[in-house]
Amino acid sequence: MSARKVPVTIVTGFLGAGKTTLVRHAIETAEGRRLALIVNEFGDVGVDGTILRSCGIKNCPEENIVELTNGCICCTVADDFIPTLETLLSRQPAPEHIIIETSGLALPKPLVKAFEWPDIRNRVTVDGVVTVVDGPAVKAGRFVDDPEKVAAQRAADPSVDHENPLEEVYEDQLLCADLVVLNKADLLSDDDIKTLSDEIKRSIPRAIKIVAAREGQVPAGVLLGLSAAAEDDLAARPSHHDNEAEHDHDDFETFIVDVPEVATPDDLASRAKAIANAHDVLRVKGYAAIGGKPMRLLLQGVGERVDTRYERAWQPDEARVGRLVVIGQKGLDRDAIVRTLTGES
Numbered sequence: 001m002s003a004r005k006v007p008v009t010i011v012t013g014f015l016g017a018g019k020t021t022l023v024r025h026a027i028e029t030a031e032g033r034r035l036a037l038i039v040n041e042f043g044d045v046g047v048d049g050t051i052l053r054s055c056g057i058k059n060c061p062e063e064n065i066v067e068l069t070n071g072c073i074c075c076t077v078a079d080d081f082i083p084t085l086e087t088l089l090s091r092q093p094a095p096e097h098i099i100i101e102t103s104g105l106a107l108p109k110p111l112v113k114a115f116e117w118p119d120i121r122n123r124v125t126v127d128g129v130v131t132v133v134d135g136p137a138v139k140a141g142r143f144v145d146d147p148e149k150v151a152a153q154r155a156a157d158p159s160v161d162h163e164n165p166l167e168e169v170y171e172d173q174l175l176c177a178d179l180v181v182l183n184k185a186d187l188l189s190d191d192d193i194k195t196l197s198d199e200i201k202r203s204i205p206r207a208i209k210i211v212a213a214r215e216g217q218v219p220a221g222v223l224l225g226l227s228a229a230a231e232d233d234l235a236a237r238p239s240h241h242d243n244e245a246e247h248d249h250d251d252f253e254t255f256i257v258d259v260p261e262v263a264t265p266d267d268l269a270s271r272a273k274a275i276a277n278a279h280d281v282l283r284v285k286g287y288a289a290i291g292g293k294p295m296r297l298l299l300q301g302v303g304e305r306v307d308t309r310y311e312r313a314w315q316p317d318e319a320r321v322g323r324l325v326v327i328g329q330k331g332l333d334r335d336a337i338v339r340t341l342t343g344e345s
């Protein structure tokens with residue numbers, strides 16, 4: 001008799017929706033279940049890995065948390081993902097459940113497809129695709145076109161083949177879901193939650209569960225154990241890229257900015273807000289040194305919403321230099337963004 005397949009939960013969702021927050025809550029509440037995590041993010045700043053490792057939870061030891069920073073996991077399946085999965089599966093004791101957090105721009109379907117590979121499909125199954133949605137961002141129309149902007153583009157050039165890359169990624173992530181977590185419910189009214197849930201249900205052509213949450217607080221019992229076997233059900237998960245042999249993420253760009261010591265957390269937060277405002281930056285995150293403070297400051301920016309908190313002490317052998325990852329649609333004015341973030345302008 002073949003051994004039971006190890007269930008794998010794929011957590012996806014757009015940049016800053018709350019995936020890491022949700023995964024952290026899940027591992028903190030998994031009640032003794034032996035977990036492993038694969039965390040995929042852009043750039044090599046490793047914010048998500050640091051946040052998750054700092055949980056210090058016995059059932060998810062540090063060696064079971066692997067970061068993949070070499071681009072989007074959906075593009076590095078053969079080179080990075082499969083070998084990592086195999087390494088985790090060979091650990092003793094073996095993990096009982098694996099959680100994969102994709103980058104915010106990843107398309108989940110190519111990743112689910114990887115579970116059809118002969119070497120893999122005998123050993124693991126996709127228990128479920130969990131799509132985390134930034135409720136306030138959807139409410140604000142972040143993923144749909146601004147009709148005035150499209151009309152202006154078309155007026156300038158009628159041949160323009162208009163497509164919205166944000167909308168495509170958002171929709172691909174929804175269309176692959178077994179469970180949608182409508183997150184940041186603290187910033188939504190009950191009516192908003194109802195309207196957004198109905199909208200999401202209408203946009204997915206099969207019945208799926210939607211739960212509203214704040215801080216990704218979905219009980220591990222709901223999140224882990226969907227038993228969807230998503231790899232057997234790919235046809236029911238349409239994607240904008242179904243007819244393409246390969247996809248890319250050319251509509252987006254990312255770069256890293258080194259930031260010298262900053263006077264106060266508010267100074268850094270206002271710089272991050274300024275770039276979100278002026279340059280339509282989608283996500284900025286990383287850490288910085290604050291003058292005279294022994295602790296490292298963590299900065300999280302999603303659009304114009306920016307949070308900072310002290311995270312851990314600077315190590316004696318570490319240079320007190322901040323590093324921030326910036327992500328946006330292609331065409332960012334890098335020089336201007338670097339000047340603002342480093343305090344030169």
Ligand SMILES: Nc1nc2c(ncn2[C@@H]2O[C@H](COP(=O)(O)OP(=O)(O)OP(=O)(O)O)[C@@H](O)[C@H]2O)c(=O)[nH]1
Nearest residue numbers: 015016017018019020021104184214215216300307
């Ligand atoms: N107000 C509010 N903020 C939240 C909630 N969940 C997460 N956040 C904040 O949103 C920001 C992004 O959260 P993350 O969990 O890092 O989001 P992510 O999806 O992992 O981000 P990427 O990996 O960069 O795509 C952080 O500042 C979180 O503290 C929530 O329910 N309400």
